[in-house]
Amino acid sequence: xxxxxxxxxxxxxxxxxxxxxxxxxxxxxxxxxxxxxxxxxxxxxxxxxxxxxxxxxxxxxxxxxxxxxxxxxxxxxxxxxxxxxxxxxxxxxxxxxxxxxxxxxxxxxxxxxxxxxxxxxxxxxxxxxxxxxxxxxxxxxxxxxxxxxxxxxxxxxxxxxxxxxxxxxxxxxxxxxxxxxxxxxxxxxxxxxxxxxxxxxxxxxxxxxxxxxxxxxxxxxxxxxxxxxxxxxxxxxxxxxxxxxxxxxxxxxxxxxxxxxxxxxxxxxxxxxxxxxxxxxxxxxxxxxxxxxxxxxxxxxxxxxxxxxxxxxxxxxxxxxxxxxxxxxxxxxxxxxxxxxxxxxxxxxxxxxxxxxxxxxxxxxxxxxxxxxxxxxxxxxxxxxxxxxxxxxxxxxxxxxxxxxxxxxxxxxxxxxxxxxxxxxxxxxxxxxxxxxxxxxxxxxxxxxxxxxxxx
Amino acid sequence: xxxxxxxxxxxxxxxxxxxxxxxxxxxxxxxxxxxxxxxxxxxxxxxxxxxxxxxxxxxxxxxxxxxxxxxxxxxxxxxxxxxxxxxxxxxxxxxxxxxxxxxxxxxxxxxxxxxxxxxxxxxxxxxxxxxxxxxxxxxxxxxxxxxxxxxxxxxxxxxxxxxxxxxxxxxxxxxxxxxxxxxxxxxxxxxxxxxxxxxxxxxxxxxxxxxxxxxxxxxxxxxxxxxxxxxxxxxxxxxxxxxxxxxxxxxxxxxxxxxxxxxxxxxxxxxxxxxxxxxxxxxxxxxxxxxxxxxxxxxxxxxxxxxxxxxxxxxxxxxxxxxxxxxxxxxxxxxxxxxxxxxxxxxxxxxxxxxxxxxxxxxxxxxxxxxxxxxxxxxxxxxxxxxxxxxxxxxxxxxxxxxxxxxxxxxxxxxxxxxxxxxxxxxxxxxxxxxxxxxxxxxxxxxxxxxxxxxx
Numbered sequence: 001x002x003x004x005x006x007x008x009x010x011x012x013x014x015x016x017x018x019x020x021x022x023x024x025x026x027x028x029x030x031x032x033x034x035x036x037x038x039x040x041x042x043x044x045x046x047x048x049x050x051x052x053x054x055x056x057x058x059x060x061x062x063x064x065x066x067x068x069x070x071x072x073x074x075x076x077x078x079x080x081x082x083x084x085x086x087x088x089x090x091x092x093x094x095x096x097x098x099x100x101x102x103x104x105x106x107x108x109x110x111x112x113x114x115x116x117x118x119x120x121x122x123x124x125x126x127x128x129x130x131x132x133x134x135x136x137x138x139x140x141x142x143x144x145x146x147x148x149x150x151x152x153x154x155x156x157x158x159x160x161x162x163x164x165x166x167x168x169x170x171x172x173x174x175x176x177x178x179x180x181x182x183x184x185x186x187x188x189x190x191x192x193x194x195x196x197x198x199x200x201x202x203x204x205x206x207x208x209x210x211x212x213x214x215x216x217x218x219x220x221x222x223x224x225x226x227x228x229x230x231x232x233x234x235x236x237x238x239x240x241x242x243x244x245x246x247x248x249x250x251x252x253x254x255x256x257x258x259x260x261x262x263x264x265x266x267x268x269x270x271x272x273x274x275x276x277x278x279x280x281x282x283x284x285x286x287x288x289x290x291x292x293x294x295x296x297x298x299x300x301x302x303x304x305x306x307x308x309x310x311x312x313x314x315x316x317x318x319x320x321x322x323x324x325x326x327x328x329x330x331x332x333x334x335x336x337x338x339x340x341x342x343x344x345x346x347x348x349x350x351x352x353x354x355x356x357x358x359x360x361x362x363x364x365x366x367x368x369x370x371x372x373x374x375x376x377x378x379x380x381x382x383x384x385x386x387x388x389x390x391x392x393x394x395x396x397x398x399x400x401x402x403x404x405x406x407x408x409x410x411x412x413x414x415x416x417x418x419x420x421x422x423x424x425x426x427x428x429x430x431x432x433x434x435x436x437x438x439x440x441x442x443x444x445x446x447x448x449x450x451x452x453x454x455x456x
Numbered sequence: 457x458x459x460x461x462x463x464x465x466x467x468x469x470x471x472x473x474x475x476x477x478x479x480x481x482x483x484x485x486x487x488x489x490x491x492x493x494x495x496x497x498x499x500x501x502x503x504x505x506x507x508x509x510x511x512x513x514x515x516x517x518x519x520x521x522x523x524x525x526x527x528x529x530x531x532x533x534x535x536x537x538x539x540x541x542x543x544x545x546x547x548x549x550x551x552x553x554x555x556x557x558x559x560x561x562x563x564x565x566x567x568x569x570x571x572x573x574x575x576x577x578x579x580x581x582x583x584x585x586x587x588x589x590x591x592x593x594x595x596x597x598x599x600x601x602x603x604x605x606x607x608x609x610x611x612x613x614x615x616x617x618x619x620x621x622x623x624x625x626x627x628x629x630x631x632x633x634x635x636x637x638x639x640x641x642x643x644x645x646x647x648x649x650x651x652x653x654x655x656x657x658x659x660x661x662x663x664x665x666x667x668x669x670x671x672x673x674x675x676x677x678x679x680x681x682x683x684x685x686x687x688x689x690x691x692x693x694x695x696x697x698x699x700x701x702x703x704x705x706x707x708x709x710x711x712x713x714x715x716x717x718x719x720x721x722x723x724x725x726x727x728x729x730x731x732x733x734x735x736x737x738x739x740x741x742x743x744x745x746x747x748x749x750x751x752x753x754x755x756x757x758x759x760x761x762x763x764x765x766x767x768x769x770x771x772x773x774x775x776x777x778x779x780x781x782x783x784x785x786x787x788x789x790x791x792x793x794x795x796x797x798x799x800x801x802x803x804x805x806x807x808x809x810x811x812x813x814x815x816x817x818x819x820x821x822x823x824x825x826x827x828x829x830x831x832x833x834x835x836x837x838x839x840x841x842x843x844x845x846x847x848x849x850x851x852x853x854x855x856x857x858x859x860x861x862x863x864x865x866x867x868x869x870x871x872x873x874x875x876x877x878x879x880x881x882x883x884x885x886x887x888x889x890x891x892x893x894x895x896x897x898x899x900x901x902x903x904x905x906x907x908x909x910x911x912x
Contacts, residue, residue: 044463071543277836400610
């Protein structure tokens with residue numbers, strides 16, 4: 001046992017400071033979720049494999065962590081698969097459960113399973129870990145928290161408006177001012193494809209368009225050509241690259257481009273409603289922007305598409321995203337249930353807050369005062385005071401052993417405890433406590449009442 | 457897809473009300489943990505199998521959920537085990553990771569792995585789910601939260617005192633008055649075994665003794681006989697059954713019984729310190745009791761043993777337990793690190809609070825006011841007010857669709873939303889809002905300021 005123990009790659013231990021900072025973010029998000037009328041649910045960490053498999057594409061299926069059946073699992077194993085040494089074929093016969101891959105599919109399952117208990121529209125939030133057998137790399141983990149809010153059972157565009165306001169409220173409350181909320185609409189993308197006569201190449205078209213930020217206009221055009229999109233079509237989309245100005249101005253530009261597309265005009269009408277609502281009810285600190293190239297998992301979204309970018313001075317991918325999907329629960333047999341939702345990228349938000357030094361110092365504050373232990377008699381005297389302080393909500397501790405004072409002071413120092421109390425014979429006689437401020441070294445003998453007042 | 461989806465047996469979905477009640481308990485516990493100077497850590501849901509296997513006995517090894525290796529796992533599979541169709545033998549070659557079985561072993565691993573960053577004594581708390589492939593039954597689940605607080609690196613008996621105070625503080629703050637904190641000491645049990653000349657049968661002896669509550673004195677004696685404990689020894693232990701009175705009185709009784717046992721006297725001295733501390737600093741609502749038959753996983757504990765029983769009017773097993781274990785981290789190569797800890801049984805505490813109706817009504821309170829949607833113009837008017845209410849921390853919503861008023865009112869009713877606001881043409885002209893109390897039917901037209909005041 002000489003080797004130090006370790007944890008699986010792609011997983012993390014969180015120290016007290018990290019847990020405190022993560023909880024700070026969770027708490028801010030939860031507070032806003034609740035204010036907007038969202039209610040929390042929780043689902044099991046593992047689901048029946050049949051619930052998860054086939055919902056995320058082949059790549060997703062591969063990345064789902066499977067749980068080995070308990071007991072003599074080989075008894076029910078697929079004999080042919082064993083003979084052929086075919087791992088994927090063997091898997092379903094030796095593994096019936098799998099770890100949650102995201103929160104959306106379990107939520108859809110929850111809605112269908114509990115449809116008779118749920119009052120629709122149902123606004124739920126969910127903050128739980130998910131697991132993916134991805135190759136671990138910087139900022140990508142095999143276990144990480146997702147943080148989602150969704151509404152099911154409402155087609156109203158007010159939902160879109162509310163989610164934009166919710167993003168704004170959360171990031172504002174975290175002090176993360178100046179995020180950009182990029183907004184697009186799947187119907188606008190469909191309109192583009194229709195207009196250029198390439199509706200059958202909608203996905204290739206939007207995948208290429210989505211890369212505008214990364215590879216520039218020339219790169220996008222090149223990729224479109226490679227995907228077999230005609231020169232004529234590429235000519236026709238030139239105006240897309242020329243859209244500029246604010247949200248309202250871009251909508252006007254879009255109207256010209258999409259004047260001949262019914263679906264495109266529908267998308268524009270939705271964007272106009274959103275734009276009008278934001279204009280009449282301005283956001284606190286976030287900047288809304290119409291980004292017609294934004295696609296994000298196109299096959300999934302059917303209406304609004306959202307993505308949040310960190311403030312411009314921070315280099316970081318998106319810190320949130322979401323959109324409307326018209327058929328969330330169809331995969332489990334409940335049809336015509338429109339959904340819309342957003343998620344927050346906890347790990348990236350953490351990194352951004354750290355980079356911008358936006359975590360309040362109080363977040364990681366622990367013990368406020370350590371009572372030095374001079375022996376049993378003194379310890380009893382101290383513990384009685386500790387008890388009174390705790391009753392007042394002050395985090396107080398007695399050093400458990402009556403070791404050398406230097407060691408005890410060092411302990412307070414290492415733990416960043418701002419105050420120590422020294423109380424020996426003299427103090428006990430006078431019913432006082434010598435309170436010492438660690439940084440300044442300043443100290444005063446005061447009574448319990450004053451001690452409480454001082455530390456509160 | 458006609459069949460409704462389901463979840464694996466032994467797992468649970470938690471509804472908004474259940475999550476709120478569970479979080480209420482967690483928050484109360486965390487608040488006290490923090491007040492006592494404990495800091496939170498979190499560890500990954502899965503550990504390397506080598507970290508967990510062999511730490512919980514054969515039964516535990518079987519109950520640990522193993523994660524199937526990703527990709528072509530059969531490639532590295534143990535060929536002999538396959539040939540022999542030996543599942544347990546095959547497992548290590550196709551599964552390298554396993555789900556956390558408790559929080560104690562991961563904590564020990566954490567302490568050893570991070571020993572250079574940790575300032576000892578280290579007081580940590582941890583509230584995370586664990587997984588066990590147990591046969592599900594009433595009140596026993598395959599996924600459940602554990603809620604632990606431990607200190608490592610201190611032999612001081614003040615830790616014992618603090619944990620008793622902590623139990624008292626948590627249960628008092630939950631309004632669960634009158635729990636019994638049963639206290640014992642492993643050294644006392646060793647003293648009994650020594651005294652009756654059956655030290656080699658310590659485990660059989662204490663396992664039998666631990667059943668006194670369930671099978672009575674005659675049952676205990678019968679089981680001891682069956683385990684080969686001599687008649688002479690059984691005669692000698694009779695005084696144990698006769699111990700009564702309060703904590704202090706029982707200690708006096710013990711002194712007579714264990715006068716000839718060195719280890720027993722050590723245990724008594726520890727109990728005396730605890731008794732004295734509680735006497736000088738009385739608990740708020742919990743009742744401490746010396747229960748010399750209490751054993752709880754004897755092989756594990758080396759000093760104090762704790763168990764908490766619900767108030768007498770509730771039929772429920774223990775709602776918490778813990779104790780001192782002198783060598784927590786030895787399994788990972790770090791010797792001489794004494795630990796002591798307690799845990800809270802969340803699911804049982806939940807059931808007790810429910811049975812005694814101790815959850816405050818406010819815990820599950822959600823949306824306070826629903827604005828009825830009369831159309832786009834009115835909805836804009838309403839949403840602006842909703843925004844102002846939310847700024848004041850009031851949970852307010854606009855019904856997203858302008859459907860029939862009856863349907864909207866029914867929605868408010870089903871969701872237990874106490875107020876609705878009706879604001880049509882007239883109200884808009886007068887810049888008012890008609891606030892209606894759902895239960896009484898009372899309604900008034902008031903301005904925004906008054907609306908905020910009323911709902912705050």
